[in-house]
Amino acid sequence: MLTKGSHDKVRKFDIIWALNLFGTAVGAGVLFLPINAGMAGFWPLVVMAIIVGPMTYFSHRALSRFVLSSSKPGSDITEVVEEHFGKNAGKLITLLYFFAIFPILLIYGNGITNTVDSFIVNQLGMASPNRVILSLVLIAGLISVMLMGEKIMLKITEFLVYPLVFILFALSVYLIPQWNASMLYEMPTAISFISTLWITIPVLVFSFNHSPAISSFSQSQQREYIDVTTAELHTSKTLKMTSSILLIFVMFFVFSCVLTLTPQDLALAKSQNISILSFLANKFDNPYISYFGPFVAFLAITSSFFGHYLGAKEGLEGLFTKIVDNGKAINRKKLDYGAALFFLLTLWGVAIINPSILGLIESLGGPIIAAILFIMPMYAIRHIPAMQRYRGAASNIFVTIMGLIAISAVVYGLF
Numbered sequence: 001m002l003t004k005g006s007h008d009k010v011r012k013f014d015i016i017w018a019l020n021l022f023g024t025a026v027g028a029g030v031l032f033l034p035i036n037a038g039m040a041g042f043w044p045l046v047v048m049a050i051i052v053g054p055m056t057y058f059s060h061r062a063l064s065r066f067v068l069s070s071s072k073p074g075s076d077i078t079e080v081v082e083e084h085f086g087k088n089a090g091k092l093i094t095l096l097y098f099f100a101i102f103p104i105l106l107i108y109g110n111g112i113t114n115t116v117d118s119f120i121v122n123q124l125g126m127a128s129p130n131r132v133i134l135s136l137v138l139i140a141g142l143i144s145v146m147l148m149g150e151k152i153m154l155k156i157t158e159f160l161v162y163p164l165v166f167i168l169f170a171l172s173v174y175l176i177p178q179w180n181a182s183m184l185y186e187m188p189t190a191i192s193f194i195s196t197l198w199i200t201i202p203v204l205v206f207s208f209n210h211s212p213a214i215s216s217f218s219q220s221q222q223r224e225y226i227d228v229t230t231a232e233l234h235t236s237k238t239l240k241m242t243s244s245i246l247l248i249f250v251m252f253f254v255f256s257c258v259l260t261l262t263p264q265d266l267a268l269a270k271s272q273n274i275s276i277l278s279f280l281a282n283k284f285d286n287p288y289i290s291y292f293g294p295f296v297a298f299l300a301i302t303s304s305f306f307g308h309y310l311g312a313k314e315g316l317e318g319l320f321t322k323i324v325d326n327g328k329a330i331n332r333k334k335l336d337y338g339a340a341l342f343f344l345l346t347l348w349g350v351a352i353i354n355p356s357i358l359g360l361i362e363s364l365g366g367p368i369i370a371a372i373l374f375i376m377p378m379y380a381i382r383h384i385p386a387m388q389r390y391r392g393a394a395s396n397i398f399v400t401i402m403g404l405i406a407i408s409a410v411v412y413g414l415f
């Protein structure tokens with residue numbers, strides 16, 4: 001463990017957390033990202049690639065600084081919100097925070113059941129297993145990893161993310177001989193260019209979003225480095241690393257897919273509602289790509305599940321402590337097991353029912369996530385004395401503008 005005055009070199013601890021945050025961001029949605037982001041053509045995608053890196057880094061860094069700004073070291077985001085904004089605002093923001101992340105967890109519980117079931121039936125050629133048992137085994141397995149502690153969770157995530165990064169990169173390189181110039185000649189008008197950017201920015205924001213794990217990550221950094229200044233330095237370095245890995249590997253994958261296909265292909269993939277790997281496997285009649293699809297989805301959902309579980313657990317436990325608040329010390333171990341039981345039962349129930357409305361519920365949480373990630377830290381920098389040293393930076397204006405664009409586009413998309 002490092003103390004004040006410790007060297008500021010990036011350590012293995014930081015690299016493992018960078019991989020964990022990468023895993024949180026890259027859910028199964030990465031398999032649909034080339035379709036959603038690429039349908040507008042090549043040139044809007046170039047602009048998005050330029051802005052998404054700084055947008056991801058500055059917003060998550062601000063949220064991490066917000067968590068570290070507490071006068072009580074070790075406070076999570078729900079406690080920091082209450083400290084800075086008061087009890088009632090604390091309860092409201094904690095409630096919103098929980099309901100923005102919880103539906104994503106439900107989607108992952110349902111998604112991993114569907115992914116494994118589909119693999120057993122389509123790739124292995126076996127009969128579909130009993131959904132009740134399959135979903136219980138998978139969800140209980142994921143939650144049990146979270147109960148084993150931070151070190152084991154980080155270790156398992158590390159093992160999941162390496163093959164995920166490798167496969168994304170290998171597929172991107174594999175597609176290079178298939179690249180064609182058709183996308184380069186699609187020149188949108190100025191109006192459609194701007195409207196395309198506006199509507200697509202939220203797609204990128206949520207594809208690169210690792211905010212559910214930021215509070216746990218910031219606390220972990222503070223425990224590791226003790227001194228707040230040293231912890232803040234290492235959180236910034238780690239978040240820069242995460243944003244860079246996301247930008248390089250995810251955007252290379254998106255560009256490679258978009259340059260391989262025509263605008264008509266992407267529109268067809270959208271109408272068929274299948275992942276980009278399934279579409280590529282059908283187009284090139286390549287069974288290996290279709291095998292990779294479920295495997296990438298499994299790795300992506302599992303690693304993303306862990307990060308979102310951290311955020312949902314924090315929100316649920318924060319709500320519980322704020323409602324119960326009887327002055328007595330709360331047994332954290334019992335609270336963790338209580339939260340685990342709640343998530344097991346709710347996720348299992350939803351996975352059995354397999355409802356089709358989950359995507360809609362998730363999109364309703366979109367504006368809340370954008371507000372907590374972009375707007376709340378910027379508001380705190382303006383109004384909270386503990387964060388006043390961050391005032392005056394050009395990045396604050398950039399994050400605020402991007403946050404407002406993302407929120408307005410998500411709200412527009414809902415209606």
